[in-house]
Amino acid sequence: MPSLNLPTLMREEISAMWHSTLKSMLIRRAYTVEMLENEGMNVINPTDGIRLSKDKYLGYYYLKKCGINIPETYASNDEMHTYFQILNSKSKNKNDKFVFKPMSGKGGIGIIITGEKSTAGDILSMFALNNKVAIFQKFIKNKGDMRIIVVGDEVIGGIYRIAGKGMNKNGISTGGKAVAFNVCDELKEISVKASKAVKCKISGVDIIEDKENNDYKVLEVNCSPAFDGFQKATKLNVYEKIADYLLKECKR
Known part of the structure; x- marks a missing residue:
């Protein structure tokens, strides 16, 4: 977003605007985006896209609803009680691991994977101590996950993200390796549908193959994905694709 104050932006003849959200400025930038939307500007991603992709609790609801x-x-509201209820349920496999993650976050920060009861208890205690709400998910065994970039109704490419040696997170920001692959029609359909479910027009959709249940699971939809590792692996110019999309949006 250019370094202009709001009145100046409102005077400019701008048909559409794409902003890459920085976490340190998320709230202020989201407010600015909402103001510009109310003035009739086509802002990409819109306020709802930021809100639903940044709030994992709400985002998962909309994904499931779609x-x-x-x-x-x-x-x-009581993660500790819920977690131990799950552990004591008959359906719980003693070898199950869980992924604990903050309600909002980026780059794998705050995400912890464990199957140890005492460790999980300590993790949830730390979340509570810092007045943070945790989401936890059953860990899906994998050799990597996928990041698929969606621009409008089009999938422009995908990468496998493979955890670095000795690591259990696949993200590139946590030392993972990126390998380009051809995205099949099924994954394209899932990715575009997931992006639209959380009201995003440009997004990075994280998907994992669940071999135990023979399907794909959407891990997350990012409204402001990092493109460096993706571009390096795929040799695609994402910004060029986004520019083409913005030009089309301006003509609408």
């Missing part, structure tokens, strides 16, 4: 498969997910 019929999109997500991992087995839990959220509660």
